[in-house]
Amino acid sequence: GAGRAFSAGQDLRERLADDAPPLDEELGLRYNPIIRAIREAPQPVLAAVNGVAAGAGASLAFACDLRIASEAASFVLAFGRIGLVPDSGATWTLPRLVGAARAADMAFLGESVSASEARAMGLVSRVVAPNALMSEAADVAARIAALAPGATTMTKRLLGLAFDHPLQAALAAEAEAQGIAGSDPDHREGLAAFMEKRTPRFSPD
Structure with a gap:
């Protein structure tokens, strides 16, 4: 939630290195374990999204049980622009959150989805002012923790x-x-x- 972006995804410059590991190996070692940990955690996991959530960063937010966004938040799956497919669970979580048609639109076109659009399609449950994001997230977390x-x-x-x-x-x-x-x-x-x-x-x- 802090900073200018939730997560811009992987640094693409890493992929240009001669010694860059195969992507399936990297997903298996670095990304997929995080997604599984979120889904398998006994407690609900909340994402506070401020700024851009792109690529695997968007996938990370999708994997959480609740998503609260600031008005400055946006979500984008631009994998297709660099010849890749959505990963880190996005092809599993996104259709479940927004339906097949909207998931396909995001996955194929890679267009940015604003916070207000995300709320309208059910991708996030709340949209607040940027300076209220963390307090809102803390309040929701505290209310859940009190159950x-x-x-x-x-x-x-x-x-x-x-x-x-x-x-x-x-x-x-x-x-x-x-x-x-x-x-x-x-x-x-x-x-x-x-x-x-x-x-x-x-x-x-």
């Missing part, structure tokens, strides 16, 4: 299943997770706090 940790972790897992499993599997997974959450002491604490009109005191995970 029951077990339920939050299971919610992330269930949302991750949404586009890869049929409805019947989603219903079964929800029921299983709800059974676990419903027997957790945090559930009773949440109910008591709601009835007593106070802030719940959830146990740390």
